Amino acid sequence: MSERKDKYIDNFRKMLQQDTVSEEGNINPEKFREFHKLLKTLFPNIFEACEVMDFEGSLLLRWKGADSGAEKKLPVMFMNHMDVVSAEGDWEHEPFSGDVADGAIWGRGAVDTKCGLWAMLQAADELAAEGFVPERDIFFESACTEETFGEGAIAISRWLLDNGIRLDMSFDEGGMVMYDPIGGAKGTFAMVGVGEKGCSNIRFIARSEGGHASTPGKNTPLVRLGKFMAYVERHEVFDVEMSPTIKEMFRRIAPYMGSLGKIVGNPDKLEPVLNRVLPKFSATAGALLKTTLAFTMAKGAESSNALPTEAWVVGNMRSSHHQGERASLEAIRKIAAKFDIEIDVFDPGVESRLTDYKGEAFRLVEEATRATMPNVDEVVPYVMTGASDSRFYDGVCNQCIRFLPFTINEQQLESIHGINENMSIDALIPAVEWYRYLMKKM
Template sequence: MRTANFAPANLADGSDVTLAAAPAYDLDAAVRHLSAAAQIRTISHQNPTDNESAEWDRLHAWLASTYPAAHAAMTRTILPNRTLVYHWPGSDAALAPIIVMAHQDVVPVTEGTEGDWKYPPFSGQIAEKAVWGRGTVDDKGSLVGLFEALEALATAGFQPKRGIYLVSGHDEEAGGSGAIAAAAKLKAEGVKAIFTIDEGSLVLTDTPVIDGPAIMIGIGEKGYATLRVTANAPGGHSSMPPAETGVTVLAKAVLAIADDPFPLELRGPGLSMIEALAAEKGGTTKMAVANRWLFAPLLKRQLADSPSTAAAFHTTIAPTMLEGSPKENVLPQSANALINYRIAPWNSSKDVMARAKAAVGDAKVDLGWVKPPREPSRISSTSSQGWKWIAAAARADAPEGVLTPTLVVAGTDSRSMEPVSEDVYRFMPMHFTLKEAGMIHGTNEHIAIDSFKRMIDFYARLIATSTG
């Protein structure tokens, strides 16, 4: 019988890393600091002109006054768009630096849902052993956690041998132009980091397959593209409709595209993830994954049962917006639909366009991109020194967790660091259940104080170990 290798190839566990200890810090003060940061409304609206720019200035001033030792150790550059780039020089310029990231902006609270929150969304309420409010998880928890770690290290007299860059984008939730500008600045300065770490994945405590904790480190992220489908028609009065209107042509085209999904493929970071989980689970699960030549159809059916899991194994197609006539009794001269794609690492925007064109055939519609597509990121190593440092720091906090790479199906600012970093990783050491992960961008966003402490300790250990 043919048997495939069931363990992820070249997956290092960080066991050969000697971790530095996390320095002392005041957890109660750190919690109050996160509460204060959550009250600063750095909201990225879809239309940037709606943003309250003074809130970013307020956040920058607050960071400087709250973390004086870190600001004394690092130089700060505020880019014209309000993205922050900090640099703590290392004593050995020959050593490649590290880049740590967390963005400043948060998504809006959906209008009319404010009353659904247990505590006001911008109150930063400290209650029930947690800090509540928009951005406490995404991503001010990471931003404040990084500064708490850097402040503690600077206060303790830490002197890095390897340089440290902290990049904090101002508009991750609205396109990430800030991170692009920061990467351009670093590239112009000749920076080539040994690794970058940003948000993206976490410690999932009830991971499918093993029903237990897994340390899920993102080693890549999907691409992003939005397709506009346009049906042009003569228009006219709705009392005298032709056999086909612009709306019916559009509807058929959208259905044709959506009904021709990209197939699930057992490859890439998603495959590495299920290999690691199956190796832990053992039994028939391990056997099935090890013998994909036989059990691939069964595995794909099981993966397809969960949209959140299936997303890691194919390019997804999501019709999201429709636009037709401005009035109910008028036939539109132009009807439009937007279809959002998250592109798997083995596909490209060219593949997406080709599949959409084939699906609509000779339908009288025009296809075009809303914006230039963002291709999938490259896949980072699971055996590099950067991976080992991150894995070791994560395992110190969750020794019972199964270490696994994963694919981030959303987007992060870290993708922009690829030109200036050997590897890019996406991980926050928060402990969440699948249900709790659903509150990100949703109602009642909050971070448990225990998770916040884990985050500070993780960043402090990682920075001290990798640069000390």
């Protein structure tokens, strides 16, 4: 038991000790190829069993299935990115130390998402060493560009498309196992992402003839932008709707919510009330029910005594599935026009579908979680408000699941892209067991 644990700790910390920070607009494949070498020494059996492909530093492994008949099942893919964001700030343990202290392993990527990469390859390596051969083809994907522009996932999805390979299921990072993840639900939940919202950036531009600041007149560009932003904050400008997935999420969480659970647990009857109340009650709940728009950047005139001929603010929009990017843009364009504001979508998003929580992929994840993580009270489908590489596989994969089988606490959740990132040692064995369970079912 402890020998197994020691080996896991050792392999995991070696992965954390290697710097795999990815920088926007500057992919350095050689840096990641160094990391591939490490993976090969840590997991020799699965690398031996697989065909290994390299897409500018992003890895794709193909484990050939035994079944090669005409009725062959479509392949599946397990994925976890290898790159991490940079590690500034004052860390208790150096970000690339892989220190073991206080029952945890410390380092950048411990949660996002070298934990998943380690557990997935550890499980596959063990199975390969035991002589296990999957029934169908299994791919393992690890991109080195998830934290930047997703070039790796885009290239690999194109390769799959070009080679006529369609995936039945994919299992990527996403939700995790947490106690009380939404505030007020007293239980431990496996939050399984079955989709993610679209994400796009829009510039809202207000123009004028300019002029001197001594004689401003009314409705100058910055004032119009201010009125527009205040309007958006005060009004419900996007459609509020509870998707079947979010209804199911509330149904499953409700029994742990005390008296509030009686309302939340009955979304079919009470949807109109919930749609009105929930966004006011919690920003997190609101984000699950509608498109959101956050204003993040701004620019006015070049000098303090001139009126701007052009002023702008940038809005980061996360579009819901019931009101996709195009419809959400139309809604906001109409409102902007009332304030004489133009819009420019300079960074359009990638839309992706929701995976049916009643489908096989979710069922298998639920089964694996129940079998290997006894601390979990309920397995809950939800929609991620953040983005993952999975969105690039929407066109080549039938069911995309976004979940990492690790139990984390609040500090560990906040350490993602923050400081003091760490993973509990107790979370390691269940994660490997989870991947083993799923791979054997393929």
